[in-house]
Amino acid sequence: MYEIMLDVNGWQGLFDFQTGEALPFENKPYLELAKEVSKRHPYPGDLNPSVFAWTTDFALDVVKEYNPQLMLISYANAMITRVNSKLTTVETKDLERLVLSEAFRFAEEADYEPIIVSTGNMKKIDLVVNTDDIEGYFNVSTDPYVGGIFGATAKDYETVQNMNGIKSYMTKNEFIKTYHLYDEYALERTPDIILFADDNFALTNTGNRGTTLEEISEKKKTFKAFSKLSGLPNDIFEFRSFIDSQLKSGKRIAVIVVEGVDDESMPDGSIDVNKESDGIYYSEGVLFYYALLNAKKFNVVGMPYIFHNPFIKKKPGARYSFSYIKTDEFQDPIGFNRDFKTASVGTRSGIFHSACMCDYSFECHCRGLAESGVLTFVNGKNFENE
Amino acid sequence: MKCNYCEWRCDLTNGNGICGRYKCENDKVVECEPFNWIDFYPYTVESMPFYHVMPNEYVIQTGTVSCNAHCSYCINSHLAIEENSARKLKHKSAESLVALCKQMDCKGVVFAINEITCFIPSAIEVAKRLHAEGLKVGCLTNGFETEETAHLLADNMDFINVSLKSLSDEFYKKDLGLSSVQPVLRNIKIFNDKTHLEIVTPLVHEVVENEIYDIMDFIYGVNPEIVWHLFRLMPNNERADERDMTHEEMLKIYETARQKLPYTYLGNFAGSQWVDTYCPDCGELIIKRICTGAWLGGTVFNNLVDGQCPKCGKKISGVF
Ligand code: SF4
Ligand code: SF4
Ligand SMILES: [Zn+2]
Ligand SMILES: [Zn+2]
16 A cells, blocks of 8 residues: 655645545554654745755654665755745855755764765746747646647647747657657657757746746756765766665665755765756756656656646546656656665655655645645555564 | 726726726726736636536636735735736737637636736636637636626626635735725625625634634525635745644534535645535535645546436536
C-alpha cells in the first residue's frame, strides 16, 4: 500500500496514493512517525522567509526519528520567491546566502556527506514571445523556452511559421518521431504544435490565476554541484549511479537541491554539470528531478511529459490526484524499495515525492502559491513486515 | 456622467471611478479595455467552485483585472488590488472565446478571476454568444452590483457564485472596503429567483464567532436549497494574522448548517471529506467529490439520474 498523508494545519487525512480514495488510519505504526513529524512543523507558506529554516528543521527531525541512509532535501523557495517577487540584487544575494546557510546547517547537524546541487542561473524576464494571435490553448512547458498549442486551429499552423522570437516549431508528429515518444501518457500530453523560442526570448503565459513571472531560468547548459566526495560527475544523467555507488560503499548521503541559487553564489570548489541533452534543457521541475535523481530523460516510458495538458484528468480513472504528475509505472525512483532507509523533505510541491518515492517523502502541498499544508508519501509496503 | 454597474455609482466625468475599468465616451459609459482578458485557464467547474453544475466538466476560466472592493484576504490581490502597469491583457473577441471552448471541449466559460462588475458589457456579450452555441456561462461576484446590473447578470448567467462574507455593514466597510452589505443581500435574492446560485463564506474567526449561524439563517430564509460553501482559509497566505481555527470548530459549523441547508460543503483545502452531496430526503450519497489541493477539485462519481436522486427521485437543485 502506497499512501498519501495530508496535514492541513492540524487536520490529518490518509489517502490511497494511486486512487486518491480516503483511507482509515487504523493501526499502522509506521504512520505515527509521519503524523507526529508533520504536526510538529506546520507549513509556513511558500513566500515566508521562515520556510528555509522550516525545511532544515523538518529534515533534522526526520533524521532524528527515522535516520535514513539516503536523505534528499529540496529548498525550492529561493526560486519560487525570485519567480514571484520583484527583488533587488541585494535581496537576491541574501536569499541565496540564506538557502546555502540552511543547507550547510543540515549537513553540520546531521551526519551526512552532502552533495549540494543548484538548478542553474536565473535571470530577470526580458523579451517574451507575443502569443496573442494563437487561437488554440497555449501552454508553456517546464522549460521557459519551449511552449505548446493544444487544440491548434488551421490558422495556428500558419501563425507559427512567422512568429517573432520563435526559433523553430514542430508538429506533434514530428516531435513524437524526433524524440521517440511511445508512452501513451506522454503522447496524450503532447501539444499539437511545439514552439522553441530564440535564446533571448521566453515563452510564458501568465501563471495560475494571472500571476506574472519576474524571473526565469537562464538558457545555459550547465548548473553547479558541490561535494567533498571525489569523482562528482559532470553530467546530470550520471548523478544517479554516482549516488548509488556511494551508498553501496556504506556512506550516508544527503542530496540537497538549492533552487534559485546562481552559479556565482555556489560554494567555492563547485563544479559545472551539463544538463542539456538532444536540445532539451533539464533545467527545472519534473525534468530536473527525474534527470538528477533517476537518470531519466523526458521521453522514456512512463516519464511524465514536460507539458501539462489540464484536460487529461477528465478521463475516467484519473489517478495520482495529489501528485500533480505521475504515471503508473514507477521508473526506478531513487528512494523506492531500496535495501536501506530513505527519506526526503522538500518544498518542490507535487514533483519531489513522485521523483524520489522515498520510504517517507515529506513536502509542502501547494498549487499556485495556495498552500494546503504538508503532504507525505509513505511507502507502506516497506513496513509490512514490521 | 455616472456609472451604474455597481453601488458605488461613480461619477466618471473626471476619471475612471473606483475600479478604474470604465470611462465616459460620447455620453455613454464604456469599458476601458473591452474583450481584453488576463488569460484563459481550463479548469474543472468544481474548482471555481460550483458544486451543483455539470459535474466534472471543464470550463474556461477567465477574467480581467481590478475590483470594486478591497478585501483583506483576497487571494487574487495581485490582479484585483495591486497596480501593475507591466501586466498586459490579451484581446480575444467573444466569438474566438466561444471557439476556444469548443476546440478544447469545454462546456462553457466562468468569469472567476476577478470581479465581473469590472467588465459587465464584455461578459454579457460572451454569455450571449455562448448560449447561441448551446454552451453555459457563470460567474463569481461579491454581489455589490446595482439592482439593474444584478438583473442583467441573473438573466444572462446560468450560474452565479456570490461571496457573502458577513451580514454586517461594519465588516464590509472594514474588511472589504465596501460601504454596505445590504445590496449584496438584495442581489442574492434576485439571483436566487432567476438563476442557479451558490454562496461562498470564508471562515474568518470574527465571523465564525459572531454571526456564522445568522448567515446560515439568512440563506435559509432565501432558499434552503442554496449551495453553501464554507471556505477554510489557509492562515499562512490569505490572512497572515488569522488565528488558526481548529478543524473541530469548522466541522461543527458544517454539521450544524447541514441540518438546515443540506447542500453545505466545507472545502478549499486538500483532502476535504466534506464536499459530497447527499440526498436531503433519503440520505443517499449522490455525488462524491475530491479536493486535490487548495481550491482545486473534481467529481469522483455522480449518480444523479436526470438531475434526480437515483433512490427516491428527489430533484436536486442545480445545472445538471
Ligand atoms: S463598476 Fe467601477 S466605475 Fe462603475 S460604479 Fe462600480 S466601481 Fe465605479
Ligand atoms: S471582492 Fe473578490 S476579487 Fe475583489 S478584493 Fe474581494 S476577494 Fe478580491
Ligand atoms: Zn510549496
Ligand atoms: Zn433520495
